[in-house]
Amino acid sequence: MNYPTGIKKKPTQIINYSNRGMTLEDDINQTNSYYRDNDIAYIYKKPTPIKVTKVSFNNRNATIKEAFYEKPSTTDYNGIYKSYYIDFEAKETKNKTSFPLANIHKHQLTHLKNIIRHGGIGFIIVRFTLLNETYLLRTEDLFSFTEKNKRKSIPLTFFKEKGYQIKENYRPRLNYLKIIDIFLEVDKNVKKEKNK
Amino acid sequence: MNYPTGIKKKPTQIINYSNRGMTLEDDINQTNSYYRDNDIAYIYKKPTPIKVTKVSFNNRNATIKEAFYEKPSTTDYNGIYKSYYIDFEAKETKNKTSFPLANIHKHQLTHLKNIIRHGGIGFIIVRFTLLNETYLLRTEDLFSFTEKNKRKSIPLTFFKEKGYQIKENYRPRLNYLKIIDIFLEVDKNVKKEKNK
Numbered sequence A, B: 001m002n003y004p005t006g007i008k009k010k011p012t013q014i015i016n017y018s019n020r021g022m023t024l025e026d027d028i029n030q031t032n033s034y035y036r037d038n039d040i041a042y043i044y045k046k047p048t049p050i051k052v053t054k055v056s057f058n059n060r061n062a063t064i065k066e067a068f069y070e071k072p073s074t075t076d077y078n079g080i081y082k083s084y085y086i087d088f089e090a091k092e093t094k095n096k097t098s099f100p101l102a103n104i105h106k107h108q109l110t111h112l113k114n115i116i117r118h119g120g121i122g123f124i125i126v127r128f129t130l131l132n133e134t135y136l137l138r139t140e141d142l143f144s145f146t147e148k149n150k151r152k153s154i155p156l157t158f159f160k161e162k163g164y165q166i167k168e169n170y171r172p173r174l175n176y177l178k179i180i181d182i183f184l185e186v187d188k189n190v191k192k193e194k195n196k
Helices: A025-039 A105-115 A137-147 A156-162 A177-193 B025-038 B108-115 B139-148 B156-162 B177-195
Strands: A043-045 A050-058 A061-069 A077-081 A084-093 A098-099 A121-128 A133-138 A153-155 B041-045 B049-060 B059-070 B079-080 B084-093 B098-100 B123-128 B133-138 B154-155
Touching: A025 A043, A025 A077, A025 A121, A050 B049, A050 B059, A061 B049, A061 B098, A077 B079, A084 A098, A084 A105, A084 A177, A084 B079, A084 B084, A084 B123, A098 A133, A098 A156, A105 A133, A105 A137, A105 B041, A121 A137, A133 A137, A137 A156, A137 B108, A153 A156, A156 A177, B025 B041, B025 B079, B025 B084, B025 B123, B084 B098, B084 B108, B084 B177, B098 B139, B098 B156, B108 B123, B123 B139, B133 B139, B133 B156, B139 B156
Parallel strands: A084 A121, B084 B123
Antiparallel strands: A043 A077, A050 A061, A061 B059, A077 A084, A098 A153, A121 A133, B041 B079, B049 B059, B079 B084, B098 B154, B123 B133
């Protein structure tokens, strides 16, 4: 499994416009802070699940002496935007031509599918780090790929065709909710068509 | 701060109808599993936030050697039900006549307020363990109390008047979504009245 990025490097507090050294997680966390500070959306990264096996108590202060990383049972990010339930997973890949699906656990995919069946908005954000390109792919399109293809990775061309590139900015770093606004508009028009 | 209940005792896997030894957290987790297994709602407990300070690697396996509990910045539970964003905090108290508000962090209260302003459904579930009574109180009613009263605890009588008691059952243990259905019905009627 992948260890959370926070362990090996300290989260940088310095604003680095050039994105050098900023991970996708840093960018999303900064973006979510911006959304919260401006009362736009309340979306948080869930804490990494850790199984604690030994704790020592010293004057009522607990120190964890042994613990292990667990596989997350859901996606990393969720929250609320315009009264919609938002749920997504974010991943980086060093691959230049495709995103290996092994990066996302099977139960995370099932989770994303459950969310959209119940009326939430689900997606993945994938950064091709060596190309410095970041894409948002809606759960619906992700599954339209996995159901038709037996390939174990999604080609970059599929992201270019069905996904939306998120360009980096100053503030917020990755304005992914702009793309959610497009989805909401599309969904509204689909509903209108159905009611005709 | 309160340590997560899981540390001192192992989560019981034995179904105990009498509720002896079942914490509120156990009951809610079991209820949420039931909701998921029956495709009713997807509501999860967020992992406890832990700050990892020392990790040792042994053949690519990571063991956490030192870590500390952190204060949660949001509530413990969130998810989706009938396309609504659901967000709540659950607390037990040994007090027999009132629920001390110190049990909920200030930023958790702010979080619950943000959620309802953005169209989500927020509430707290409080169990008076010595009375074996569990109540659900909507964020709106929680704030109608805290804004009018300078008291540092909510009396049980307020829960009885404005809250909803959740009776324990076999499966699910605590069917709190039944109360959410009442809220949705009330909100629909309020909207209808407004549009008249």
